[in-house]
Amino acid sequence: AHTEPVDIHLSEATREHLRETLRLFVATQPGTHAVPFNRLSTGTLNLLVFAMLTYIAELKGEDSVIFAMEEPEIALPPHAQRRLVDFVTQRMGQAIVTSHSPYVIDKFDPSQIVVLGRDESGTLSSSPVVLPQGFKPKQYATNRRQFAEAVLARAVLVVEGRTEADLVPAVADVLEQDPSVDYDHPDLVGVSVFDAGADNAVASFAPLFKSLGKRVYGIHDTPAKPVSEEFAAKTGDFTLYKVIPYGGMEDLLTIEVPAHVQRKFLSVADALPDYPEHHGRLEEGMDDAQVAALLWKVLKKRKGDGYAALLISQCTNRSELPASIVDFLLKVDADLRTPPVSGPDSPATSEDGVTGEAE
Known part of the structure; x- marks a missing residue:
């Protein structure tokens, strides 16, 4: 008890x-x-x-x-x-x-990464990341973050520099907002814009992204010197490839962007804290040639600083955009709407993710 x-x-x-x-x-x-x-x-x-x-x-x-x-x-x-x-x-x-x-x-190092994807029938496939022969480790190391984003993309658009990497999405933004143009934005269809760092480096990335089963597109200006045979051979791995008929993006923009858009941009850029004042400012009475000359100097001085993208943001529709860039982006868009060609070298239609393994 x-x-x-x-x-x-x-x-x-x-x-x-x-x-x-x-x-x-x-x-x-x-x-x-x-x-x-x-x-x-x-x-x-x-x-x-x-x-x-x-x-x-x-x-x-x-x-x-x-x-x-x-x-x-x-x-x-x-x-x-x-x-x-x-x-x-x-x-x-x-x-x-x-x-x-x-x-x-x-x-993760490239040897530890496997890219996973599914085709239109839902079949899962994988692609190991193997750096092509002759691809320098330094090229991978200096572009590591860009590469990590690109392996997640459905397709990769390789451009030559920071200016182009900023400008292409800006052109796409305007195209998407134009109701008269049937166009899908790169972010919507899974296209990653990759900055190669120079026009002579653009083609070196084509074999790499093609080996991952991706559609890879390349665009750059006309090189100052003739390209090497090695460079020309690598361009064959691009799904679409274009050399714009200008020696630099400044030339393209001053020629292909309408004068009234150039004036609008210069009036906006004038208020920026890093505007290159010593090159002059937009003044009343300037004719179109003077405006274009001033624009060229401003863009050249602030190359890579977002000025080219700011110029494009002043455009309101396709007719005001640079035709060389627009034509190429529309061809990329049309290509992405076509089904991939079957075969061992055909690009995957989509990417589901990346598997990283470390031991």
Whole structure:
């Protein structure tokens, strides 16, 4: 018989009962106020799950653990994505992740990356990333982030410099807004614009992206010197390729953009803090030739600083855009609307993601 006036009996508490009566509160930095576990952000919850898996790995022995995670970047800022991948690859015996984040992908070497895609029938295929013969490691290293984005794309448009990389999306923005033009924006159809860094480097990326099963397009101005046989051979790997009939983008814009748009741009650019004042300003009484000459000098001085894209943003429809760029983008758009040719070298119609593996 029990003689004590107070006794404790364990009840038949179920998991559901515990959920109703027990709640975990967590305080996240920089704040100190604790909030219920289930009210934390998606990214914080993902990191807590990751921390739990890490603890399990430590108990089992890190080198014996295969870490597999789908889309580890969900709801995480870039610095957290990089830190997570660094930790996993350093502490786990093997890591396998699927990802759509360039911040995750560029933490893996090309030999550790497999590009996944599905054709129109839904068949899943994979392509290892193999740098073509003669492709310098430095070319990959200096373009690592761009490459990480490009491997996620359906197709890649290779341009020669920063100015062109800014200008092409700006032209696409105006084309998309023109109701008289049937055109799909590159972002809508999965085209990544890739800055090769120079006109003589554009063709070197064609074999690389073609080997990944992608449609690859190339455009650059007329080189000052004749291209080499090696360069010419690589251009054969482009799905579409164009050499614009100008020695530089400044020439193209001053000739193909209407004078009234040039005037509008110069009046807007005049208020920019980095406007090159010593080249002069737009003044009343200037004729079209004087305006074009001033525009050329301003664009040349601020090459790569976004001035060309700002000029394009002053255009309101296709008729005001540079015809050489428009014609090429429309051909790219038409090509993307055609089904791929079947065969081992045919481009994939879409890319579902990238698998990164590290051992």
